[in-house]
Structure formats: structure tokens, C-alpha cells
Amino acid sequence: MKRLKSIDQETIRRLNQKKILNLLYRNNKLTKQDISQKLDISIPTVISNSNDLIEQGFLQEAGVAESTGGRKPTIIKFIPDCRYSFGVCITKDRVRIILANLNFNVIHETNFHMPENLCDFKDIIIKVRNCVEKIINNLNIPLDKILGIGFSLPGVVDEKRLFLKNMTNLGIRNIFFKEFECFFKFPVFIENEANASAYAEAFINFSDTKNSLIFISITEGVGTGIVIGDSVYKGFNKRAGEFGHMTIVKNGRKCNCGKMGCWELYASKKALLDEYRNIFNDDKNNLSYFLKMTQTNQKAKAILDTYVDFLAEGIKNIILTLDPKDILIGGEIFPYKSFIEEDLIKKVFESNSFYDKNQCNVMFSSLGENASIFGAAFLPMEKIFFL
Ligand SMILES: [Zn+2]
Numbered sequence: 001m002k003r004l005k006s007i008d009q010e011t012i013r014r015l016n017q018k019k020i021l022n023l024l025y026r027n028n029k030l031t032k033q034d035i036s037q038k039l040d041i042s043i044p045t046v047i048s049n050s051n052d053l054i055e056q057g058f059l060q061e062a063g064v065a066e067s068t069g070g071r072k073p074t075i076i077k078f079i080p081d082c083r084y085s086f087g088v089c090i091t092k093d094r095v096r097i098i099l100a101n102l103n104f105n106v107i108h109e110t111n112f113h114m115p116e117n118l119c120d121f122k123d124i125i126i127k128v129r130n131c132v133e134k135i136i137n138n139l140n141i142p143l144d145k146i147l148g149i150g151f152s153l154p155g156v157v158d159e160k161r162l163f164l165k166n167m168t169n170l171g172i173r174n175i176f177f178k179e180f181e182c183f184f185k186f187p188v189f190i191e192n193e194a195n196a197s198a199y200a201e202a203f204i205n206f207s208d209t210k211n212s213l214i215f216i217s218i219t220e221g222v223g224t225g226i227v228i229g230d231s232v233y234k235g236f237n238k239r240a241g242e243f244g245h246m247t248i249v250k251n252g253r254k255c256n257c258g259k260m261g262c263w264e265l266y267a268s269k270k271a272l273l274d275e276y277r278n279i280f281n282d283d284k285n286n287l288s289y290f291l292k293m294t295q296t297n298q299k300a301k302a303i304l305d306t307y308v309d310f311l312a313e314g315i316k317n318i319i320l321t322l323d324p325k326d327i328l329i330g331g332e333i334f335p336y337k338s339f340i341e342e343d344l345i346k347k348v349f350e351s352n353s354f355y356d357k358n359q360c361n362v363m364f365s366s367l368g369e370n371a372s373i374f375g376a377a378f379l380p381m382e383k384i385f386f387l
Contacts, residue, residue, distance in 0.1 A: 011387060013049065014387060015387060016039075016041055016045060016049045017049045017052060017053055018384075018385055018386060018387060019039050019041075020035055020039065020046065020049055020050060020053060020059075021053065021058060021059075021078070021384065021385055022385055023035060023038055023039060024059060024076065024077070024078040025078055025102070025103075025385065027078075028077065028078055029062055029075050029076065029077040029078065030075070030076060031065045031073035031074060031075050031076070032046050032047060032050065032073060032074055032076060033073045034073075035050070035076065050076050054076075056082075057079065057082040057083075058078070058079060058082050058083075058384075059076050059077060059078060059079060060076070060077055060079055061074055061075065061076060061077070062075045062076065062077035063075050078102075080101045080102040080103035080105065081101045081102075082102065082145070083101070083102055083145055083146070083147050083381070083384065084099055084100065084101055084102075084107065084141060084145055084146050084147065085099075085100055085102075085146070085147045085148060085149070085150065085377045085378070085379075085380045085381050086098070086099055086100075086132055086135075086146070086148070086149035086150070086377065086380075087100060087149075087150050087152065087373045087374065087375070087376035087377030087378075087379075088128055088149060088150065088151045088152065088373070088376055089151075089152045089193070089372045089373040089376055090114075090124070090151065090152070090153055090154070090167075090170075091114075091154060091219060091220070091332070092114065092154075092169060092170055092219075092220045093113065093114055094111050094112065094113050094114055095111060095112055095113075095114060095124060095127070095128065096109070096110075096111040096373055097109070097110050097111065097128060097131050097132065097135075098373055098377060099135050099139070099141075100374070100377040102381060102384070104200075104204060104370075104374050104377065104378075107139065108135050108138075108139060110131050110135070112127055112131070114170075118172075121172055121175050122179075122180070125180045125183055126183070128149075129183045129184060132149065132184065143185050143186065146185075146186045147186065147187070147380035147381055147383075147384065148184075148186045148187035148188065148189055148379070148380030149184055149186060149187075149188055149189070149380065150188075150189040150190070150191065150196070150375075150376035150377055150378065150379030150380050151177070151188070151189065151190045151191070151376055152191060152192075152193045152196040152197075152372045152373060152375055152376035153167060153190060153191070153192060153193055154167055154169060154170065154192075154193045154217075154219065154220065154221065154223060155167030155168065155170070155172070155192065155193075156192065156238065156239060157190050157191055157192045157195075157238065158238050159189065159190055159191050159238075161178070162176065162177035162178045162181070162188065162189075162190055163175070163176055163177070163178075164176075164177065164190060168221070168256045168257055169220040169221045169256060170220075177190050186380070187380060189376075189379035189380055190379075191375065191376065191379055192223065192225070192241075193217055193219075193223055193331075193372050193375075194215055194216070194217040194223030194224050194225035194241060194331075194372075195215075195225040195232050195234070195241070195375070196225070196371075196372055196375025196376050196378070196379070197215045197217050197225055197328075197330055197331070197365070197367075197371035197372045197375050198213060198214070198215035198225025198226065198227045198232055198328075198375070199225070199227075199232060199375045199378050199379070199382075200367055200370075200371050200372075200374040200375035200378055201213060201215055201227075201328050201365060201366075201367060201371060202227045202232075203378055203385075204367065204374065204378075205366055205367070206326070211227065211325050211326065212227065212228050212229070212322070212323070212324040212325045212326070213226075213227040213324060213325065213326045213327075213328065214226055214227075214241075214318055214322060214324045214326070214327045214328070215227075215328050215329075215330060215365070215371065216243075216315070216318075216327065216328070216329045216330070216331075217330055217331035217371075217372065218267065218268055218269055218311075218329060218330070218331040218332065218333035219268065219269055219270075219331040219332040219333070220268060220269070220270050220332075221244050221264040221268050221270075222243065222244035222263055222264035222267050222268050222314070223241065223242075223244055223331075224241040224242075224243045224244070224318065225241055226240060226241045226322065226324075228322075243263060243314060243317070243318055244262060244263055244264035244267075244268070245257050245259060245262040245263070245264065246262070246263050246314070246317065247259065247260070247261045247262065247263075248261055248262070248263040248266055248267075248310060248313060248314060249261035249266065252265065252266070253265040253266070263310070263314040266307070266310035266311075267307070267310045267311045267314055269287065269331070269332050269333045271307070271310075272287065272290075272303070272304070272307045273286070273287050273290070275303050275306075275307065276290040276300070276303055279299065279303060280299075280300075287336060288335075288336075290303075291304070291336055291339045294339065304339065304340075305343075308340060308343045308344050308347055309347060311340070311344055311347075312344055312347035312348045315327060315344075315348050315362060316348055316352065319348070319354070319355055319360050320354060323360075324360060325360065325361065326360070326361045326363075327360060327361065327362045327363075328363060328364070328365045328366075328371075329341075329344075329362075329363070329364045329365060330364065330365035330367065330368070330369070330371045330372070331369075331371075331372065332369070334364060334365065334368050334369045335369065337364040340364075341363065341364050344362070345357060345362050345363075348362055349362075
């Protein structure tokens with residue numbers, strides 16, 4: 001995420017336009033005078049740049065405000081429907097596709113199940129393309145209003161080369177999304193699912209770019225996205241945030257990654273369901289059934305307690321490593337927030353001599369199950385808001 005940093009003479013105009021767009025994105029409408037004051041740029045610069053943005057369709061004039069002396073100031077308004085973006089979220093069970101406007105209002109949504117015996121990953125992309133074309137035709141959206149399509153993937157991703165190295169829990173590896181670019185009439189973007197979620201959280205909910213935020217995505221596995229300062233920290237080999245594979249139990253359960261005792265084998269949604277199914281010898285009922293049971297059944301409650309213990313241990317390690325301001329939990333575990341959140345926060349901070357709960361905010365994501373797919377849709381939008 002290239003933020004509003006590298007300023008030189010050539011880019012000042014573009015930078016001012018991005019600043020104006022960011023400000024109006026968060027405030028919806030402001031007078032030219034307000035924009036000038038809040039961004040500390042001159043009124044003629046605001047007028048010239050907002051005229052450009054009006055021409056590009058991002059903004060429009062929306063009447064005048066009350067005068068505080070002199071001419072009534074013109075109000076400028078952000079137009080969220082001036083551009084759209086497709087977001088695609090691929091999980092083990094299904095592929096979800098949304099079309100969103102710049103305010104992340106979902107204009108259309110569809111999904112399909114992952115085929116049971118997937119031979120060629122290309123088949124998934126062809127299905128996605130068919131859904132996308134249908135949406136564009138049905139809604140009659142001009143192609144020049146579509147910024148692109150972003151894919152959120154539960155695996156190791158090199159987003160610049162459009163290369164998916166692997167999705168361990170889906171048994172998929174070495175996929176070149178570059179080969180799929182010709183399937184779409186607009187740019188293609190990819191990102192790791194936890195990073196995409198962290199992007200979405202940081203952009204939509206945290207306007208203060210000085211934040212440090214960790215997104216923990218709990219699904220089949222556990223992924224983490226790290227926002228430090230004003231960008232997602234990826235690491236030298238693009239593998240930063242693989243906390244799901246830190247050892248939490250020495251010589252513990254065997255992981256798909258080849259190691260033993262990885263955190264995700266104890267803290268993923270799958271781990272919780274597997275534990276219930278093993279202990280209760282029940283391979284039919286789902287997580288909702290089990291979690292309701294924890295209200296009345298002591299054995300079920302003990303399984304949940306152990307799960308939350310493991311989740312808390314991992315989070316403590318993350319806090320000690322990165323000292324973040326916010327830790328947000330999301331992914332497929334999100335619907336079960338009410339069974340987990342309160343106990344989890346208690347366990348993270350009890351007998352913790354390093355931190356108390358006022359020093360690191362641990363909570364479930366406010367974007368619910370949408371963090372990952374909003375992050376996917378954000379990938380093509382990024383260039384609108386940032387240099
Ligand atoms: Zn592992």
C-alpha cells in the first residue's frame with residue numbers, strides 16, 4: 001500500500017487530488033474552504049484540483065453552505081458510485097464474488113461451491129469470469145467505471161508477480177494469475193486473505209495511518225495480516241505474518257506445512273470443530289450446534305475453554321512480538337463472536353505482566369465476515385486514493 005509519502009514536484013498535483021479524495025471519502029461533503037483548512041492547501045489549489053476531480057467524475061458540486069461573511073461557500077461531494085470494483089474471496093468451500101462501489105456498498109453478490117475434485121484451478125477462474133460478465137451485463141455497467149478485480153486468497157502470494165505460491169489447506173500451488181489477466185477486461189489483483197482483510201480494516205475503519213493493526217483471520221487455518229505505520233508489512237520473502245505456523249505445542253499435532261504443533265492446529269475454526277467431533281464422536285453437527293451446547297454441557301464447555309486458551313496464547317505471543325495498537329479477529333469464526341470474544345480478552349490479559357487491556361485493543365472485526373472480500377475489492381481501488 002503506497003501511501004501519501006513520496007512527494008516530488010511532479011507528483012504534488014496528483015498527491016493533492018488523492019488527499020482531497022481521502023478527505024471527502026471520510027467526510028462525504030465539505031466546502032472548498034473546509035478542504036483548504038483541513039489539508040492546509042490554498043483555496044486556488046483546492047478549486048483547481050477539485051475541478052479536475054469533478055471532471056473525472058469522483059466529485060460533484062452540491063449547493064452552497066451558509067455564509068460566515070462574504071460569498072456563500074460551495075459544497076463539494078464525494079460520488080461513491082463513480083467507480084466500481086469486483087472482490088473475489090476464495091475459501092475451501094466456496095468462491096464468493098461481490099461488486100462494490102467506492103463506499104464498499106455491495107451492489108451485487110454471488111457465490112458458487114468449490115468443485116469437489118478440482119483438477120485445474122483455471123476452471124475456477126473461468127467460473128468467476130462467467131459470473132462477472134453476467135453481473136456487468138445485467139446491471140449494464142460501463143467497463144470504464146470498473147477499476148478491476150481483486151482476489152483474496154488463503155495462501156502465500158506474490159502480488160506484484162501475480163503469483164500464488166501455495167494454498168496449503170486447499171492443496172493448490174504455483175498458480176500464475178498473470179495467465180488469467182486475458183480473461184478479464186480490466187486489471188487483476190491478488191493478495192493473501194489476511195493481508196487483504198488488514199487492508200480493508202485499515203482503510204475503512206482506521207483513518208489514522210499511524211496505527212499498528214494485526215488482523216487474525218480464523219478459518220480452515222489461521223492467517224495474520226500486519227499493518228505497521230501506513231502499510232501492510234510483508235517481509236523479505238512475502239511470508240510475514242505466518243503466525244498460524246508458529247509452534248504452540250512442542251511435538252504436537254502434525255501440520256500440512258510439515259511442522260508439528262502449529263498454532264492453527266489448535267486455534268483454527270477447523271480445529272475447534274474437529275475437537276468437538278472427535279470427543280463427541282459426532283461427524284454430522286456443525287459449529288453452531290456445538291457452541292450452543294457449550295451453554296449447558298460441561299464437556300462441550302471444556303472443549304471451548306481449551307480452544308480459547310490456545311487462541312489467547314498465540315495472541316499473547318503476537319502482542320509480545322509486535323506491540324500492536326489493535327488486534328482484530330475475523331474470518332469464518334466471526335459468526336461465533338458471542339461465544340468467544342469476552343473470554344478471549346480475559347485470557348489474553350490475565351496474568352500478563354507486560355500488557356493490560358488498555359494497552360492493546362483486542363476485538364472481533366467490525367467488518368464481520370466481509371473483511372477479506374472488502375479487502376479484495378479494495379485492491380483495484382487503492383490507486384484512486386493513494387499514489
Ligand atoms: Zn504448520
